[in-house]
Amino acid sequence: MKFFIDTANLAQIREAHDLGILDGVTTNPSLMAKEGIKGEAAIMQHYKDICEIVGSGDVSAEVFSTDFKSIIEEGQKLAAIDSNIVVKVPMIKDGIKAIKWFTDNSIRTNCTLVFSAGQAILAAKAGAKYVSPFIGRIDDSNWDGVELIAQIAQIYSVQGFKTEILAASIRSALHIVKCAEVGADVCTCPLDSILGLLKHPLTDIGLAKFLEDAKKM
Secondary structure, eight states: OEEEEEOOOHHHHHHHHHHTOOOEEEOOHHHHHHTTOOSHHHHHHHHHHHHHHHTTSEEEEEOOOOSHHHHHHHHHHHHTTOTTEEEEEESSHHHHHHHHHHHHTTOOEEEEEEOSHHHHHHHHHHTOSEEEEBHHHHHHTTSOHHHHHHHHHHHHHHHTOOOEEEEBSOOSHHHHHHHHHHTOSEEEEOHHHHHHTTOOHHHHHHHHHHHHHHTTO
């Protein structure tokens, strides 16, 4: 399973990259706004900066538009930034149309805001490179987000779809483990969730014991 970091914060992206496990980055308008990135020129430059840090990994850059023509125009500009840009398109009717157009024109896409298996089927049929089910938000509505990942993985396996399942809206290290168990191809999450995988009380106890014994040698 690939690890993407879900942020627009350059320092956090560098930290994940330096850890040696970073495969890519996802962003969205909310994350850009959180970092104070405003205006087309600033956003484009920020994506360039992200791509330089990530190297060959995929970077999902989200469109702001919701109509077919504008999605295409915006997506083409984003795709021109760097060869590892993946255009992030919302799960709406014009979004699916745009994903098909992008696919036919060799531009990779990430279909975002997916909350059902039916939506995931449409994204795959249109040729999306990634489909992003938001499992944390599904959990918030008293449904099982990880179960949706499992359902999509089963459907894609049976039908032979090549679209990769990118588990999004990750809330914890446990979410990451559960998504790996049921077949997610990618997880995208905050840095804290990734670092949470490092933690276990028995590791801390064992290390303290080793260090104590080392002083006696």
